[in-house]
Amino acid sequence: MPNRKQYITSFSNPKVKWVAGLKEKRNRDEEKKFFIEGYREIKKAITSNPSSPIPCLPVNITSLFISPECFLGENEELLIQSVHCPIFELPRKIFEKISYRDRPDGLIAVAETPDATVPWEKIKSLETNPVLIIEGVEKPGNLGTILRTAEGAGVGLVIVTDPRIDLFNPNVVRASTGTIFTLPVYIGELKEVLTNFQTQGYKRYAVTPEGKSLYTSINMKEKSVFLFGSEQYGLSLGAKELSEDTLYLPMLGEADSLNLAMSCGIVLYESIRQRNK
Secondary structure, eight states, rough: OOOOOOEEEOTTTTHHHHHHHHTTTHHHHHHTTEEEHHHHHHHHHHHTTOOOSSOOOOOOOOEEEOOOOGGOSSSSHHHHHOOOEEEOOOHHHHHHHHOOSSSOOOOEEEOOOOOOBOOGGGGGSSOOOOOOESSSSSOOHHHHHHHHHHHHTTTTTTEESSOOOOOOOHHHHHHHHTTTTTTEEEEEEEHHHHHHHHHHTOOOEEEEETOOOEGGGOOSSSEEEEEEBTTTTOOOHHHHHTSSSSEOOOSSSSSSOOHHHHHHHHHHHHHHHHHHO
């Protein structure tokens, strides 16, 4: 078996400049590549989720950058052996240059950017409950946190409509702790998405500060889609009009709304409570 490992010892190496450039969206778009940093994130990227009735995004890792000087645990070598691609070993000082983190753990994978368009042909018959739709999200860290929360709350599908950020931004991957790879996450156009869920018998609820119904007052045991809007602008008028009801979370202080990720968590865990009751 040929040696897959190559050693990089210079900051001026083209590979160093290339992988560091993937921090920028324009370079990710041009190369059709993105990078996954961290042991647990890469591990989730290469681990399929056979229990999911809806396929997760495929991840094809094309190269792996490592720095043993930065390793934090004892299982890195097993992970490296399970990834079948060229490997580039770097000293700590060079690895820190390409890293997106203040304290890197010595592992960065580069993968092909998958097509994240909703594969309706594969999910014609949906029974998963609940489903989460995020419209126009602007902050990568918020989206990553939402994905992590959604997986914990048993959400079967997340669709990001009209995003103002790149789904494969390193901060999304990091904040999601890799759950972007183990939870079905797709991008779609709002009207098409909601029309498909209506056809499949889902109740559609827009969560907004000016909602009409208290979020705990609805029956979440029924097939439900929850819509949340952007941090700055909230949900669009179209999203509210295409929903059957609008829900609100009580606000007893001076603030008029909660952080987007926190709002999602509150509603999704109420869904768990009702479904387990």
